[in-house]
Amino acid sequence: MIDVALLSVIRRSHIREGQSIRSIARKTGLSRITVRKYLNNRNLDPSYPARKSPSKLDDYEKTLTCWLHREVKKHRKQRKSVKQLYQDLVQLGYTGSYDRVAAFARQWRQEQHEAKSTAAKRVYVPLTFAPGEAFQFDWGEDFATINGRKCCLQVAYFKLSNSRAFFLRAYYKQTHEMLFDAHNHAFRVFGGVPER
Known part of the structure; x- marks a missing residue:
């Protein structure tokens, strides 16, 4: 949106002085399409710059x-x-x-x-992490053959968010004791406890 002064220059040059759209565009630095738009639109309300009045506040x-x-x-x-x-x-x-x-x-x-x-609407998950800042944990289910028998195992998955280093530990069941044991072994292997 152009300001009031430039709009008056465009209209005065075309209406009073009879200049062509091309010469007005050359003089103002605007494109011919813009000049034509402002000349054809008679109901155009020019915009005034926002005023900031001084206040005691x-x-x-x-x-x-x-x-x-x-x-x-x-x-x-x-x-x-x-x-x-x-x-x-x-x-x-x-x-x-x-x-x-x-x-x-x-x-x-x-x-x-x-x-x-x-x-x-602007929430995002950061894709970069500092070393030791965060890790991910989840349980998974996998099958293995042990002593010739196929059995279902509960696998604890750990992954460090920065280095992508991972740790897996398998159990027969998914209980609190197994959860604590898996975390204990993972943090021992990683050499510390991540912040979150």
């Missing part, structure tokens, strides 16, 4: 943001109200109005809510 925004983060972590009945936060700001020297503080708190809460709702 500007010097206290970081403090108020920290307080809001702190209050969100508390139980609902133990949280301070926005009016109490405003009174705390006044004690620090804030001379602005309560309405500005309330509007800031509302906007901050809305941004936090939007961030939470979109966070689930």
